[in-house]
Amino acid sequence: MLIAQNHLQLILEVAVIIHMGVLLLINIIPFTLSMVLFLSLILTMFLAGIFSVDTALLFLPFFSHQEFTHPFGPLAVFAWTTLSASASLLSEVEIKSTSITALSLILFGVIAVAGGLMHRSFLILWFLGWFLGYFIMSKSFRRSVKITRKRVFTVVGAAVGGFALLEILSRVLNATVLSPLLRLSRLEEYAIPSLKMVVKNTQLWGHVQGSCYWGASCLGGSDGYVTLPMNLINTFTLPFPLFFGVLVTKKDVIDYMLPGIFGVAFDFGFGGLFALMCWCVFVMCSGFYVLRKYRSKRRVGNRRYLGREALLIGALTAFMAQTIIGLFLFNRSFNGSAMITYIFLSAMVVAHLVSVRPSSR
Structure with missing residues (x-):
């Protein structure tokens, strides 16, 4: 059926739509290196700005902060890594990029400070993204x-x-x-009870009916612990179970206290977790495969794919960082609004599979 019947179906349908849209975008727009450099610079500066303003509101009375690092943190990793890769590619084609490199370092510090003050988990994501990006670029640009x-x-x-x-x-x-x-201290207090609940009640598909917060109304899977943004679901007036208002604390026993492997397994079962991990491996392997193709073309003098190469380095780095943090540290890192970013990054990697064609050289 086209109309999703539960959270999992909605996630899959939105994922297909985003992947198809990004696939068309990557193949229709000629992403030159200069265009990618400009867009990544604008996006990085924009995210640095909203992170800084949001953090400033954290210390001001009578103002509420929005926690933009949650949905846009991985996007910041993508933007900054793409900017850094673009600057490195300029150097590869013997164009000076000293000013761009200096600006990227300043933006790196601004985002690290602003995002770190807002969320400690973002600081882990940010430095992990920097490490992964540095490693990938060192292999791409023959750096030791x-x-x-x-x-x-x-x-x-x-x-x-x-x-x-x-x-x-x-x-x-x-x-x-x-x-x-x-x-x-909160993790120490709540993580163990949450872990016991998940391990005890998780099944191959979903969880034991009645074991989630909804009690007798529990669906036995897709009960709203792993979802797309609530505003999106409400926009389509879909009758799915949602943790809203004060009920968010009931969702936090999994979303905030446990790694994603437990959150996904509880809501979608061990089968759902296995499928997600297989997809993650596929995306990462695809990214490295295409990146190797781009690198080989660049080294024989073909500059056609320089912009795409920078985009792929950024998307692959951000996807890997968000996957590691989300699956193995905090379920919240790829849940809710952050899931849209996660799907987008996945699409930005996979879309390159159909954009690499045999060279005419």
Whole structure:
């Protein structure tokens, strides 16, 4: 049926629509390197701006913040990595990109500070995206990657220092929302009961009927723990179970406290989790395959795919980072509004499969 009957069907239908739309977009618009550089710069600056404003509202009375890092965090990784890859590709074709590189570093710092103050999980996503992007670009542009003891200690020290600074700020400003220790204490208090509930009731498809919050009205799967944005569902007036208002806290026992492997398994069953992980592997393998094709064309002097290569590096990096954080740390990182971003990034990778054709050279 064309009209989705539950959350899972709606997710699949929206995913198909987005993938088809991005596929057409990638093949219709000639994404030159200059166009990709310009668009990624504008998008990165825009996201840095709204993250900064949103974080500023966090400290101002009588104003509410929107937590833009939740839906747009992976998009920021995509935009910044694409910008960085575009600058590197300019250097590959012997065009100076010093100013672009300097600007990208400034934007990197702005987004890291603004996003990190809003969400500690974003800080993990951001630096993971930077690491993955650096690794992918080093392979694409023949740069040596040396993981030395000094670099490891530097990264670990920076991470520990960042979290320590947030804890100090939370106490000085009396802003518990900034405290990483408070987040850890909540995980310690709620994660174990949530984990027991999921492991005990998860089945091959969905969960034991009656085991979710809805009780007797529980559907035994697709009960709203993993969904698309609530506003989208309400727009189409679909009669799906939704956690809204104060009920969000009931959803948080999975969404906020457990990794996505447990959230997806509970709502869609072990079969749904297996299908998702297979798709993730397919997307990543496809991305690296096409990236290798682009790289080989560039190295023989074909500059036709430079813009696409930068786009693919950014999309693949962001998709991998969001997948790792969402599946293995926080279900919330690819749930709700963040799921739209996740589907978009997946589409931005897969769309390149049909855009690589045998070279006429």
